[in-house]
Amino acid sequence: MTIHFPFDNTYARLPDRFYARIEPEAVTAPRLIRLNRDLALHLGLDPDHLSSPEGVELLSGNRVPDAAEPIAMAYAGHQFGQFVPQLGDGRAILLGEVVDQNGIRRDIQLKGSGPTPFSRRGDGRAALGPVLREYLLSEAMAALGLPTTRALAAVLTGETVVRETPLPGAVLTRVASSHIRVGTFQFFAARQDTEGLRLLADYVIGRHYPQAAGSDHPYRAFLDQVIAAQADLIARWLHIGFIHGVMNTDNMSIAGETIDYGPCAFMEAYDPATVFSSIDRQGRYAYGNQPRIGLWNLTRLAEALLPLLSEDQENAVAEANEALEAFSGQFEAVYYAGLRRKLGLLTEREEDPTLAGDLLKVMADNQADFTLTFRRLSDAAAGSEADEAVRNLFINPLAYDAWATRWRQRLSLEPQDGVKRQAAMRAVNPAFIPRNHRVEAMIQAAVEQGNFAPFEELLMVLSRPYDDQPAFAHYSEPPEPHQRVYRTFCGT
Numbered sequence: 001m002t003i004h005f006p007f008d009n010t011y012a013r014l015p016d017r018f019y020a021r022i023e024p025e026a027v028t029a030p031r032l033i034r035l036n037r038d039l040a041l042h043l044g045l046d047p048d049h050l051s052s053p054e055g056v057e058l059l060s061g062n063r064v065p066d067a068a069e070p071i072a073m074a075y076a077g078h079q080f081g082q083f084v085p086q087l088g089d090g091r092a093i094l095l096g097e098v099v100d101q102n103g104i105r106r107d108i109q110l111k112g113s114g115p116t117p118f119s120r121r122g123d124g125r126a127a128l129g130p131v132l133r134e135y136l137l138s139e140a141m142a143a144l145g146l147p148t149t150r151a152l153a154a155v156l157t158g159e160t161v162v163r164e165t166p167l168p169g170a171v172l173t174r175v176a177s178s179h180i181r182v183g184t185f186q187f188f189a190a191r192q193d194t195e196g197l198r199l200l201a202d203y204v205i206g207r208h209y210p211q212a213a214g215s216d217h218p219y220r221a222f223l224d225q226v227i228a229a230q231a232d233l234i235a236r237w238l239h240i241g242f243i244h245g246v247m248n249t250d251n252m253s254i255a256g257e258t259i260d261y262g263p264c265a266f267m268e269a270y271d272p273a274t275v276f277s278s279i280d281r282q283g284r285y286a287y288g289n290q291p292r293i294g295l296w297n298l299t300r301l302a303e304a305l306l307p308l309l310s311e312d313q314e315n316a317v318a319e320a321n322e323a324l325e326a327f328s329g330q331f332e333a334v335y336y337a338g339l340r341r342k343l344g345l346l347t348e349r350e351e352d353p354t355l356a357g358d359l360l361k362v363m364a365d366n367q368a369d370f371t372l373t374f375r376r377l378s379d380a381a382a383g384s385e386a387d388e389a390v391r392n393l394f395i396n397p398l399a400y401d402a403w404a405t406r407w408r409q410r411l412s413l414e415p416q417d418g419v420k421r422q423a424a425m426r427a428v429n430p431a432f433i434p435r436n437h438r439v440e441a442m443i444q445a446a447v448e449q450g451n452f453a454p455f456e457e458l459l460m461v462l463s464r465p466y467d468d469q470p471a472f473a474h475y476s477e478p479p480e481p482h483q484r485v486y487r488t489f490c491g492t
Ligand code: AMP
Pocket: 087, 088, 089, 090, 091, 092, 118, 119, 120, 121, 122, 123, 124, 125, 126, 246, 250, 251, 260, 262, 490, 491, 492
């Protein structure tokens, strides 16, 4: 019996220079670590079949499902500011697309499935640690309610990959509303392939931004919408303390999803300069720099699109600039609206950004845990008897008291009662984020002892981040000083 994937592929209909046709490379002893059953069902796939030995053959790349048209996508990109004209899927293979139960087209991609023509010096493989990290982090993001790629499955290959040390190999099955990146546009722009650029833009408009097609100026409308989607996404990253860590233009999705979970991490003590990635020595991708870098990346997209924006160079540049100028306003609108919700404010007042900014400043001065401060503030919103738990998070609790007095004055102007406010705040201020020390311990247990219980448990806790889960309260706690993780490493 063969497993049916209802593939309906469109990217593979684009011209040959958009990708390389390549089959996954077989592995010796595939073993399922985890299948995301709910996601499988949502994609119209049979979870029982997928977790059967035959399903695992497909999820490891040992067999290619019927109607799959495996391809490695071509793209370019700026990596830490340096342009690389050809990157491409060096260790990922797109099997094909399915239309999910909401009518949205989704890519199904194997990551770590062997070399491709874009592998350069890489082996095309993925180690277990980064696969578990991406599975957990991307599913946590989805549960937090942010746009993100998803994880359908993780399998062990039974093979060893050599990084600094020999490590167990694994394959992740990634699902995305597409894998088209800012760097995909740069690939064609760098080759002055305006026809390719136009085909790609038309494809993306059809797939992700159909409203743009009806506009007087579809390519400008498309650029406007990508800018708005990224402004929205990055503002929402800041609301939950997410640091992507490697916002190269090849890691920025045109559809506005969080993509490429390499050295990403969640901030603990609030500090806008926070950086975890070991390769980000200059802090280019620090927490507070993400909006600026987002705009920098979008500027590279606008540059790539210039030939489509107008035949007249000067006009094209004017269109691009006008589009880019909207970014800051859009970012700030989403960012401050979210901060107001995090503070329990339903109405809008001119002084709100200052009130929010002052809290963040006091948090930074006092190394207050970002997630716990807002979560506990939700309870303090119902009554000042809950203040003690918040003020304990500050080195100098008096600094919180001074701010809280101003906050309560502001709350007194709100129509909502304390109980409703508390519930609304708890719905936007998570109790559980993937704490770095927990993620590292989970990876260590899996890699060193073959113990996947911590992975399963952490995944389960993070699937309900806004619920109190008293039995798992320890997962909400920041690390003890000796447990602190200062560096994360790129997942290759
Ligand atoms: P990343 O930093 O993960 O976004 O990857 C940047 C580029 O390196 C992409 O073109 C990847 O496909 C490629 N790459 C990363 N790891 C490997 C690997 N192990 N083998 C081949 N290519 C890789």
